[in-house]
Amino acid sequence: xxxxxxxxxxAAAAGAMACRPLHQGGVCSxxxxxxxxxxxxxxxxxxxxxxxxxxxxxxxxxxxxxRSAAVVRSAPASRxxxxxxxxxxxxxxxxxxxQTFQKLVLESDVPVLVDFWAxxxxxxxxxxxxxxxxxxxxxxxxxxxxxxxxxxxxxATEYGIRSIPTVMIFKRGEKKDTVxxxxxxxxLTATIEKYLD
Numbered sequence: 001x002x003x004x005x006x007x008x009x010x011a012a013a014a015g016a017m018a019c020r021p022l023h024q025g026g027v028c029s030x031x032x033x034x035x036x037x038x039x040x041x042x043x044x045x046x047x048x049x050x051x052x053x054x055x056x057x058x059x060x061x062x063x064x065x066x067r068s069a070a071v072v073r074s075a076p077a078s079r080x081x082x083x084x085x086x087x088x089x090x091x092x093x094x095x096x097x098x099q100t101f102q103k104l105v106l107e108s109d110v111p112v113l114v115d116f117w118a119x120x121x122x123x124x125x126x127x128x129x130x131x132x133x134x135x136x137x138x139x140x141x142x143x144x145x146x147x148x149x150x151x152x153x154x155x156a157t158e159y160g161i162r163s164i165p166t167v168m169i170f171k172r173g174e175k176k177d178t179v180x181x182x183x184x185x186x187x188l189t190a191t192i193e194k195y196l197d
Contacts, residue, residue: 092135096145100150104145106173111195113144116156117167123182124165130185141196171195
């Protein structure tokens, strides 16, 4: 039995689930569903399939069935479909997590832009260079941080993140504004300018 794993590229693999990010209007949502059998053709070898390589994406495949994507992601690589995208944070942005959110965001002396994102989200990767550019442009005036919603689900849930990318502006410990989706730099700049002293 084979399934399809779509994370930016289609990959055929042995298993019983499909994990596919949906991109609609610059916003990602994830869907996990049962997959129907798929003939892989010449690339299938003894129950394993040749998988296309995507920069920053590692995929391990074996015969696990009936697990959710969240459970499989944290499961040992010995069984199932395991996807692990490598986090790439660049430029002038920092990283914030459930453990550091209070100190880095809520207790900050300057306004904070938090980019809620996930490694598998195409639109998140599209706006990453814009966030990096804004971090350099507003250095000293605003702090730009990235929160991986897969690794820090508590904060994402607390702030009602349902679609990514979502950018939130915090000032003096309070959420002031929210921008959802892959928006142009001018939209983010206008939002930031409203909260500078």
